[in-house]
Every structure is written in C-alpha cells, then in structure tokens.
Amino acid sequence: MASEITPIVMGGAAWSHQLNHDAETRPVIPVILNAFDHGIRTIDTSPYYEPSEKILGKALADPQISSLYKREDYFLMTKVGRIASEEFNYSPSWIRESVERSLQRFRTGYLDVVFCHDVEFISDAGVVEAVRTLWEFVEQGKIRYVGISGYPIDKLVRVARLCKEKLGRPLDIVQNWGQLTLQNTKLRTEGLRQLGEAGVKMVCSSSPLNIGLLRAQGVPIGRLGDWHPAPSDLRLAVSKAADLVAEKGDDLASLALRFAVRETARKEKGLPAMALIMGPGSVAEVESCAAAAKSVRDQNTQGKFGDLRDDTVLDKEGVQSDEPLVQGVREILGRWIDFSFESPPKGWDVEAGKMGKVE
Template sequence: MTTFRTTTPLSRLLPPLVLGGAGFSYQIISNPSSTQALQVLKRAFELGLRAIDTSSYYHPSEVLLGEALSHPDIASNYTRDQYILMTKVGRITATQFDYSPAWVRQSVTRSLERLRTCYLDVVFCHDVEFVPEDEVLEAVGALFEMVGQGHIKYVGISGYRIDVLAHIARRVQEIYSRPLDIVQNWAQLTLQNDRLAREGLEAFREAGVSCVCSSSPLAIGLLRSNGVPVGDLGDFHPAPQGLRRAAKEAADYVAARGESLATLALRYSIIRAQSISDADFRVTTIMGITSIAELEDNLGTARQVLPMSDEPRWLWTADAGPSVELSQRKFEEDEMLFKSVQKILGPWKDYSFPSPGNGWDVARKRPAETRL
C-alpha cells in the first residue's frame, strides 16, 4: 500500500471548478440514474472538468459515479491520475451522524468500493456543526491515519457555520501539529451571502489551510428563476419564504434585462473566488450539475471569467491560476446588475441559514425533541 506524502499543497493541484455530485442524489432530483451520471461525466471530462465532489450522504451519487467512472467510455480514455475524487464521511441521513473512528474507516472503505477506486484524493468530515467538536477532531485524526495507510491523499472538513469551521481548523493545527488541507463551505460566497470572503478566509489561512471549496454558488438553487429544487425527499431548502420571494423578484428583474439570475450568480461566485485566490491559497467553486445542458451552460458562464485555452486541461488543473484582470473586467461589466439584485434582496442580503438550528441537539446528535 502506498503511503501518501502530501507535501504538495492542495492549492497547487485543485482546479478552479469542481463538479458537485449532489446532482446525482435524491436530495436534488427525483430520478438519479446511471445513464444520467455517465452522460454528464463523459461530457464533463471531454470539456476538461475532471474534479468531482460528492458524499456518502448524497445517495446514490457515489454508486452512480463509480459505475460511470468504470464504464469503458471513461475508463479507457482517462487514467485515475487524470481526475480528482472528493467525498465525505460522518453524515449518514438528515438526522443521523456517526463520527466515530470505526465508522469513519468503514465509510471510507465503502466509498472506495462504491467509487471503484483504490484511493480518494480528498475526504471531508461532513457538516461538522451538527456534532460535538471533540468528535470531529477524533474523526480528523482517523482520516490522517488513513492518509498514512495510502487510502486518502488530503483531509478536510465541511459545513455551513464559518465560525465552527475556523475554530476546528485552528484546533486541528494545535492538536496534530499539522493543518487541515482543505475546508468546504456552502452558499456563503454568493450574490446573496458573501460572508465567507469577509469572515472565513483569513481565519482559514491563519490555520494553515491552503484550499477552500465554495459550494452551492446558487445557494442550493435559490438564485435562479424556477425556484428551489425539490427531489424525492421533498422541499428541504432552508430559505424562509421572505427570502424566496425576494429571490424570485430578483430573478424577474434580471430576466427583464435579458440575463439569467443563475448565470449572473455563478459569474459572481467564480469572480469572487478568483479574486481571492493566489499561488498559495486557492478558493475553488463547486457547481451542482444534473444534466449535459446545465453542464454546458455553466462552463460557458465560467469561460467568461476564467482564463481560456484550446486545451481543456485548463479546467482540471491549477496551472492557469487566477486571472484577476479577466475577472475584474467582467465584474465591472456586471456590477450594476449585482448591486440591483442585492438591493432587491434588501434585508435578506447576507442572511445566513440557521445551521443546525434550535431544533437540533448537538451534544446528542439528534433533533432536540427526541427523547429516549
């Protein structure tokens, strides 16, 4: 078994864009299928998008991705070192968590089997604010051990609460005398909520983290014209009705000016990520994608603000680096629309979703009303 020596910071390897695997789950769509996953993945790889983020919680995403990656259309054209696989441990269902070292090891082993791979590039502890901090730290330690065993290359944590993520990142550095490699935060580097840039990134830098993933640039589908996505698990979106109405008003306003709110919001998130990134600290954007049409639309948007070349390699490596000049020029073109949307959002600008909320008992890792 190979022992990974993660001397190369992840900021030098992770590309500016990542394909989100939640688009192959029941949370997002009603009928995730192996055909859908293969079609999207094959086209994504052709276009140069070869970094994938998923979770064991996004059922059946890992299974579908594993089937697609092992299909001859992909396996015969791309070697394992030509794409990056990231997944998560700890969250099992909407109300069930297990951060014990035994479960972490079991979950990683299961992910390796589902994804049909001999190693994972990144494993995150999933939604860390839902469990006691000491359990997260113990789980991180188990993942560090698995790096030494050759199962994982890099270790990170994910969640919504920026203060919790920053505090855990500092404690990891203190306890293990090495930093986390990466932190993932969702829906807080967006046109609606930009708190990650102002409240989190410097704290992560200080804790030695070299890479941050900004996921849900559309705030789980809030920032689009057709409302939040509803899959087989129902409407799980945390946005209150007032915010939903404001987002719909903003979408109508942007549409009346010949633009799509989803496209505008994605440009904003990518531009912000690029403006913050440098050679030693990368902020990368995870895009939730469910179809080839959505994939091509999103990459078309990305090409407006990322450096381009005829070789699709620019999308799946960090070689190109941030293009501040290109991003700044596009930001200036969009600035009036950005400000107009944020004005329409009004008091909902920078509103943060409660996570985990008053209905959750962190100490007991279950809904607060549950009694045994």
C-alpha cells in the same frame, strides 16, 4: 494540492434523491465526459447524497470513460460522518467502514480528499477525533488529503484551529456552502483569512446558487419535498430579482454563477487558494456552468491546458459590465444580503448528535 484541484469542481449532489427524483436514470456518463472535456476534472460527493457514490463510481469504471481517462487524470473528493438528514456517525469504527465502502464504490485504491461532513451537527471534540481517524488512512496511502465541511463559518474556523492545536498538523482543506454567492459573501469577509491563519491551504465554496435558491424557477423539489431552508420573504425577494435580471435580457442563475466564479477566482496574498463546486446534473447544465466560468475569463490569456483546469484570469470589462446588474439584484435582496441559514436547527444536541428533548 491547490494545483491538483481544478478551479471548477463537479458536485455529486445532482445524483442524489435529495435534489432529483430520477437520480438513477440521469445520463451520468455523458455528463462526466462533457465535464472532463471542459477541464472540470474534480468530483465532489458524499455517501449522504445517496445514491451518488454508487452512480459516479459505476460511471467512472465504464469503458466509455476509463478508456479515455486514467485514475490520476481526475481528482476524487468524498465525505464521512453524515448518514441521513438527522443521522450522524463520527465514531472511528464507522469512519473506517465508510472510507472503505467509498473506496469500493469508486473501485479505486485511494481517495484524493475525504471531508468530515457537516461538522456543525456534532461536538468539536468529535470532529477532531474523526479527523484523527482519517489521518490513519493518509498514513496507509488510502487518502491523500483530509478536510472538514459545513455551513457555519465560526464552527469551521474553530475546528480548524483545534485540529492544528490538538493533532499537531493543520487541515488540508475546508468546504463551505452557500456563503460565497450573489446573496451571501460571508466566506470571504468572515472566514477565509481565519482559515488561512489556522493553516488551511485550500477552501472549496459549493452551491453558488445557494442550493437552487438563486434561479428563476425557484428551489428544487426532490423526494424530500420542499426542504430548502430559505424563508418565504427571501424567496419572494429572489423572485423579484430574477424578474429584474430577465428584463435586462439575462438570467439570474447565469449571473449568480458568473459572480461566484469571479469571487472564487479572486486571489489575495496570504489567503488560501479557492475552488468553486457546481452541481450540473445534465449535459446542458455542464455547458451552462462551463459557459459561465469561461465568460468571466480574459480571452487573451492562454493557460497551460486551454480549458477549465487553468487558473482564471478575470476579464475586467466583464466585471464592469455585470456590476450594475449585480448591484440591482443586491438592492432588491436588501436585508437578506449576507443572511445565513440556521444550522444545526434549534434543539439540536451536538454532544449527542441528534435533536434534544423538547421541554
């Protein structure tokens, strides 16, 4: 599987109302074509990112794309379980309905990966049973690989261990967000080895900008308003860091992307392979992501494809060049280094899958 997922993945949240008011009117076909041309041939989305699956599925079936790329030329990842901000359904019946709906939306006979989405919001036992249901689709040939996604690393590790113990087979893949970034590297320091010990072969790190926090213009505001979990003092520290980077003739988002690409590409013996999920919503953003990914590569190393499908061999001079600015940003962030958000929020009942009663 590690050889099938491209090192850089196109995230589908850019086509959601959570992040963008104009999700339906964004030029999705040029974005996909540009991403594929750069070698970004893996797409990750979710029904929760409404209407992302519908938009991407329609675009992939358009002759502008389908005439150039066959289904086996790209890798599709989606999710089940999360329906809305405070609505989850991990029942076997809903898991089955959700998978079949995704197959229809993408007009395909199979999905490469299906994740249980944001597993911290339900019980460990509930996740294990959902994974069991997804294995049924693997046996039917409708899903190739099964995984879980979520934020708290301890939950991901615990559930991965339980799946191996209770189901007799390890998870194929795990996705975590916002914790292999310029601000927070806990996925590497606290999770990667443990996930590998639980049998996980592939780990995807999403949101290298920490859902839009690590950029000069601040957090994104979509139809849900300002939902970003970053406290005001962290936002202020990021703003100061962005000013420092600008003074040095660089851009915080670009620096953060380069940092995340390097961290994801850094291989350690015995640890799971990694891929980085970025979320470009325009051709310009694809170009920015591709430029950041290519800028950290050793230009003297030619891979099999000559694009972002190839493993990244890091440019050591580039690493050294960025290091003073990376350290300057991290000094400004100070106490916010490795700060993790609270997920689920206080009062959430994981057994019921909803907010508990306020006493």
